[in-house]
Amino acid sequence: MTHKHFTIDDQATLEALLMHRRDVRGNNFLPDELPQEAIDQILYAASLAPSVGFSQPWEFVIVKDPDVRQQIHQSFNAVNESAASEFSDEKQALYDRLKLEGILETPVNIAVFYKPSAEPVLGQHSMLEAGEYSVVCAIQNMWLMSRAMNIGMGWVSILNPEDVKKALNAPENHKLVAYLCLGYVKEFYATPELETLRWEKRKEIESLIHQDRYPDSYE
Amino acid sequence: MTHKHFTIDDQATLEALLMHRRDVRGNNFLPDELPQEAIDQILYAASLAPSVGFSQPWEFVIVKDPDVRQQIHQSFNAVNESAASEFSDEKQALYDRLKLEGILETPVNIAVFYKPSAEPVLGQHSMLEAGEYSVVCAIQNMWLMSRAMNIGMGWVSILNPEDVKKALNAPENHKLVAYLCLGYVKEFYATPELETLRWEKRKEIESLIHQDRYPDSYE
Numbered sequence: 001m002t003h004k005h006f007t008i009d010d011q012a013t014l015e016a017l018l019m020h021r022r023d024v025r026g027n028n029f030l031p032d033e034l035p036q037e038a039i040d041q042i043l044y045a046a047s048l049a050p051s052v053g054f055s056q057p058w059e060f061v062i063v064k065d066p067d068v069r070q071q072i073h074q075s076f077n078a079v080n081e082s083a084a085s086e087f088s089d090e091k092q093a094l095y096d097r098l099k100l101e102g103i104l105e106t107p108v109n110i111a112v113f114y115k116p117s118a119e120p121v122l123g124q125h126s127m128l129e130a131g132e133y134s135v136v137c138a139i140q141n142m143w144l145m146s147r148a149m150n151i152g153m154g155w156v157s158i159l160n161p162e163d164v165k166k167a168l169n170a171p172e173n174h175k176l177v178a179y180l181c182l183g184y185v186k187e188f189y190a191t192p193e194l195e196t197l198r199w200e201k202r203k204e205i206e207s208l209i210h211q212d213r214y215p216d217s218y219e
Numbered sequence: 220m221t222h223k224h225f226t227i228d229d230q231a232t233l234e235a236l237l238m239h240r241r242d243v244r245g246n247n248f249l250p251d252e253l254p255q256e257a258i259d260q261i262l263y264a265a266s267l268a269p270s271v272g273f274s275q276p277w278e279f280v281i282v283k284d285p286d287v288r289q290q291i292h293q294s295f296n297a298v299n300e301s302a303a304s305e306f307s308d309e310k311q312a313l314y315d316r317l318k319l320e321g322i323l324e325t326p327v328n329i330a331v332f333y334k335p336s337a338e339p340v341l342g343q344h345s346m347l348e349a350g351e352y353s354v355v356c357a358i359q360n361m362w363l364m365s366r367a368m369n370i371g372m373g374w375v376s377i378l379n380p381e382d383v384k385k386a387l388n389a390p391e392n393h394k395l396v397a398y399l400c401l402g403y404v405k406e407f408y409a410t411p412e413l414e415t416l417r418w419e420k421r422k423e424i425e426s427l428i429h430q431d432r433y434p435d436s437y438e
Contacts, residue, residue: 003409005369006236006367010232010235010236011364011367011368013229014232014236014367015267017233020223045234048237052376053413054411054413056419056422061429061431062431079344122302122314125301126379127377130376132352136355140269145230149230157345158342158346168433169433170432170433178352194341195273200272205263208266208275209262209281210281213386
């Protein structure tokens with residue numbers, strides 16, 4: 001057996017990274033430039049992700065151009081207004097106080113696309129989403145590597161994907177999986193902001209686990 | 220600034236974990252039981268994942284029952300036969316030699332579901348997939364925590380999700396995101412098996428990165 005053996009200290013390091021990773025928004029980013037080596041290291045982490053049939057179906061657009069970012073930000077504004085109206089009055093008041101993205105506050109945005117394969121992909125026959133899911137694994141790798149470098153990352157999902165694709169001149173068959181904002185931070189919060197503000201409660205893990213099958217009584 | 224600062228050594232540990240994580244199949248698993256504490260730690264890692272609007276939309280079914288696993292394995296066999304026929308004769312010959320799952324060889328399987336929220340979710344308005352994607356982030360956390368504990372994990376996507384839901388008595392509105400096989404291993408391969416066997420080539424990361432927008436010449 002020649003493979004790498006990880007230690008209990010390595011496990012503790014990973015656990016700390018998972019615990020201290022945060023979704024960072026514009027109220028917590030610093031405008032300082034990110035070194036190219038940091039961006040390269042984050043994309044390298046993405047490339048180490050698992051992918052269905054080793055298809056590596058990810059593509060990345062590094063967005064620094066202010067005009068492009070303004071277009072993306074306009075899409076955020078339009079969607080955000082419509083999204084806010086879904087909530088009760090009480091929640092809307094809180095929603096309106098939240099800063100939910102850092103598109104313009106960060107030095108770098110990264111759009112992450114899923115590029116469907118022209119050929120059949122091993123393992124992507126009955127569960128077609130496996131391709132997109134591979135891209136999400138790459139994004140989580142990016143998030144953790146960013147945190148290990150004390151760099152913040154935020155995932156903006158309040159966007160119209162078609163607007164983003166147009167702004168980025170993306171091919172029609174590519175699917176936008178994530179739009180990410182990256183930069184150094186003022187602070188990594190100790191807990192998720194939405195937990196601190198009691199927008200949602202943390203679920204008890206035990207309540208989310210079933211043994212062998214769902215009980216008939218499940219609701 | 221009171222938040223946790225990670226060091227260059229922590230970054231190196233994470234990089235090693237990302238590099239040495241493998242998708243493990245039935246030809247490399249050992250039948251030894253996993254301690255309950257190990258399973259708990261892996262599920263704890265899942266619970267630390269980011270989720271859209273802090274919705275934590277994941278549920279887990281820990282499958283040990285041999286009868287349930289036989290049913291899942293039958294689904295694999297049926298889909299696998301149909302999947303193999305997609306490939307050219309040459310690739311089919313290689314495909315038939317591959318062991319692509321460890322449903323019966325592992326001591327524990329974990330089915331991971333996305334449970335849609337009955338209420339609106341912050342950030343899940345224009346990109347509805349953000350819920351499922353949160354579940355995938357949790358799965359990547361599980362994969363990395365398993366590897367840190369020198370436990371192998373394999374993701375089986377060659378399944379009919381409806382068969383799996385039926386075998387697990389899953390609620391109709393839950394979506395199967397992943398079916399995972401976990402156990403100790405004979406070996407973690409140094410590189411992905413599909414890369415070693417030249418099923419697919421590793422892509423050069425530079426070819427997957429664009430600056431500010433896709434070029435008009437992109438194909």
